[in-house]
Amino acid sequence: MESYKQEIDITLRVNGVEYRDQVPAHMTLLQFLKEKLFLTGTKEGCGRGECGACTVIMDGRTVNSCLVLAVEADRSKIRTIEGEAKRGRLTALQKAFIDYGGTQCGFCTPGMIMSGQNLLERNQKPSRDEIVEAIAGNLCRCTGYELIIQAIEAAASKKGK
Amino acid sequence: MIMPFAYVKPGTIQEAIEALQTDNSWPLAGGTALLVDMRDGVKRPDLLVDIKGLRELDSFTIDSKKGITIGARTTLNFLVENKKLRASCPVLAEAALVTATFQLRNQATLVGNICKASPAADMAPSLYILGAQVVTTGPRGERRIPIADFMIGPQKNALKKGELVVQVEIPPPPKAKMAFLKKQRIKGHDLSVVNVAGLADTESGTLRLCVGACAETPVLLEGTDQLYKKTRDLGKLGEQIADLALSSISPIDDVRASADYRRDMVRVFVKRIVSRICS
Ligand SMILES: Cc1cc2nc3c(=O)[nH]c(=O)nc-3n(C[C@H](O)[C@H](O)[C@H](O)COP(=O)(O)OP(=O)(O)OC[C@H]3O[C@@H](n4cnc5c(N)ncnc54)[C@H](O)[C@@H]3O)c2cc1C
Ligand code: FES
Ligand code: FES
Numbered sequence: 053m054e055s056y057k058q059e060i061d062i063t064l065r066v067n068g069v070e071y072r073d074q075v076p077a078h079m080t081l082l083q084f085l086k087e088k089l090f091l092t093g094t095k096e097g098c099g100r101g102e103c104g105a106c107t108v109i110m111d112g113r114t115v116n117s118c119l120v121l122a123v124e125a126d127r128s129k130i131r132t133i134e135g136e137a138k139r140g141r142l143t144a145l146q147k148a149f150i151d152y153g154g155t156q157c158g159f160c161t162p163g164m165i166m167s168g169q170n171l172l173e174r175n176q177k178p179s180r181d182e183i184v185e186a187i188a189g190n191l192c193r194c195t196g197y198e199l200i201i202q203a204i205e206a207a208a209s210k211k212g213k
Numbered sequence: 214m215i216m217p218f219a220y221v222k223p224g225t226i227q228e229a230i231e232a233l234q235t236d237n238s239w240p241l242a243g244g245t246a247l248l249v250d251m252r253d254g255v256k257r258p259d260l261l262v263d264i265k266g267l268r269e270l271d272s273f274t275i276d277s278k279k280g281i282t283i284g285a286r287t288t289l290n291f292l293v294e295n296k297k298l299r300a301s302c303p304v305l306a307e308a309a310l311v312t313a314t315f316q317l318r319n320q321a322t323l324v325g326n327i328c329k330a331s332p333a334a335d336m337a338p339s340l341y342i343l344g345a346q347v348v349t350t351g352p353r354g355e356r357r358i359p360i361a362d363f364m365i366g367p368q369k370n371a372l373k374k375g376e377l378v379v380q381v382e383i384p385p386p387p388k389a390k391m392a393f394l395k396k397q398r399i400k401g402h403d404l405s406v407v408n409v410a411g412l413a414d415t416e417s418g419t420l421r422l423c424v425g426a427c428a429e430t431p432v433l434l435e436g437t438d439q440l441y442k443k444t445r446d447l448g449k450l451g452e453q454i455a456d457l458a459l460s461s462i463s464p465i466d467d468v469r470a471s472a473d474y475r476r477d478m479v480r481v482f483v484k485r486i487v488s489r490i491c492s
Contacts, residue, residue, distance in 0.1 A: 056219035078217050101316075104316060120320065188401055
C-alpha cells in the first residue's frame with residue numbers, strides 16, 4: 053500500500069487557465085472547483101448523478117462533476133459556467149434563458165446552460181426531442197422545463213425575443 | 214462524503230493486476246456506480262485502480278465473421294453514437310440510449326454496467342440474447358466467461374481477486390430482428406422495474422428472450438425456440454412466451470415496484486417484444 057498515494061498532483065485547464073495542485077484522491081471534481089478554485093457557479097444538488105446541477109464540460113463532453121474525481125480530471129480541459137460569458141458578454145444561450153424565462157430560482161441554470169451549450173456545439177439544429185434528451189439529466193424544480201426548451205430552441209435558431 | 218483512499222492509474226495491464234491484488238482495491242471505470250456506492254458507504258475501498266489509462270481495454274471491432282468486441286473503456290454514449298454498431302447490432306445502441314442520462318453515459322461503460330451486476334442492469338439482457346462472453350485477465354491468466362456465468366447474483370460478478378475485465382465478445386449477430394424494452398416508474402431516467410431484450414430469426418427458427426430486474430440476475434428463457442417453431446399465431450405465441458417467462462422469474466418487492474406489478478409488466482412487455490420481433 054505504501055507505494056500508492058492518497059495525495060496526487062494534478063494539472064488541468066479550467067476555462068482556459070492552467071492550474072496545478074495536489075489533491076486528496078477522494079476529492080471530487082465538483083469539490084475541487086468550488087473549494088479549491090472558488091468557482092462556486094457549479095452547484096451540488098444530490099451528489100449522486102441524479103440532478104445534473106453539477107454538470108461541467110470535460111474534454112468536450114458533459115459530465116456530472118460530483119461523480120468524477122479531481123484526479124480523474126488530471127490533464128483535462130474543463131469548462132464551467134464562469135467561462136461562458138466572455139468579458140461580461142453573455143452567450144446567445146444565456147441571453148435566451150433570460151429572454152424566455154428559462155431561469156427562476158437559478159439553481160439548475162449553470163448545469164442546464166452547460167448541457168444546452170454542449171448540445172448546440174454538437175448539433176446546430178437540434179430537434180425538440182434531441183433537446184429534451186440532452187437535458188433529461190438536468191432536473192429543474194421551478195420552470196416545468198418548457199421555457200428552458202424554448203430558450204435552447206431560440207438560441208439554436210439565434211432568434212432573440 | 215467519500216472516505217479517503219489511495220489512487221493509482223496504471224499504464225499497463227500487468228501493473229493493474231498487481232495493484233488489484235492489494236486488499237480492498239477496486240477497478241474504477243466511469244465511476245457512475247462505484248462512486249455512488251462509496252458515497253453510500255456500501256464500498257469503502259483502500260485503493261482505486263483507474264483502468265482508463267489501459268490501451269488494451271480500448272478495442273472496439275465489428276466483423277461480420279468474427280463478431281463484435283467491446284473493450285472495457287467503451288462508454289455507453291460511444292455505443293449510442295457508433296453508426297456501424299447501429300447497423301449491425303442495433304439492440305445494444307437501443308439499450309444504451311435508455312440507460313442513465315446523457316452526462317452519465319459519457320462516463321459509464323458497458324463493462325462497468327455488467328460488473329456492477331445489478332439485476333436491473335440495462336445492458337445485460339441484450340448481451341444474454343446475443344450469447345456474449347466476458348474476457349478477463351488476472352494473476353492466473355485469461356478467462357472467457359459466458360455472460361450468464363459472469364453475473365452471479367445481485368451486485369456479484371465472477372471475478373476473482375486481482376482480475377479485471379478486458380472486453381466483452383459477441384458472436385456474429387444473426388440477421389435477426391432484435392429489440393430492448395424498459396419499464397420504469399417515470400418518464401425521465403430511472404432504473405428498470407422490468408427490462409426485456411428479444412431476438413427472433415425466422416430463417417433458423419431462433420427466438421431468444423431475456424428478462425431483467427425480476428430475479429437475482431437477468432433470466433434467459435429456455436424453450437423459446439420450440440414454441441416459436443410450433444406456434445404460428447402471434448398472439449398465442451406471445452401468451453405462451455409470457456407464461457414461460459412468469460414461471461422462470463422470481464421477482465421481489467422493492468422501492469421501485471411490488472413483485473405482483475413486476476409480474477404484470479413482464480406479461481405486457483414480453484408480449485410487446487414478441488409482437489415486435491416475430492412479425
Ligand atoms: C443517476 C444514475 C442513474 C443510473 N441509471 C442507470 C440505468 O438506467 N440503468 C442501468 O443499468 N444503470 C444505471 N446506473 C448505474 C451505472 O451508471 C451503470 O451501471 C454504468 O454502466 C456503470 O459503468 P461505470 O463505467 O460507471 O462503472 P464503475 O462505477 O466505474 O464500476 C462499477 C463496478 O464495476 C467494477 N468494474 C468496472 N470496470 C471493470 C473492469 N473492467 N473490470 C473489473 N471490474 C470493473 C468497478 O470496480 C465497480 O465495482 C445509473 C447510475 C446513476 C448514478
Ligand atoms: S450534484 Fe451531481 S448530479 Fe446532482
Ligand atoms: S430554475 Fe429553479 S431549479 Fe430550475
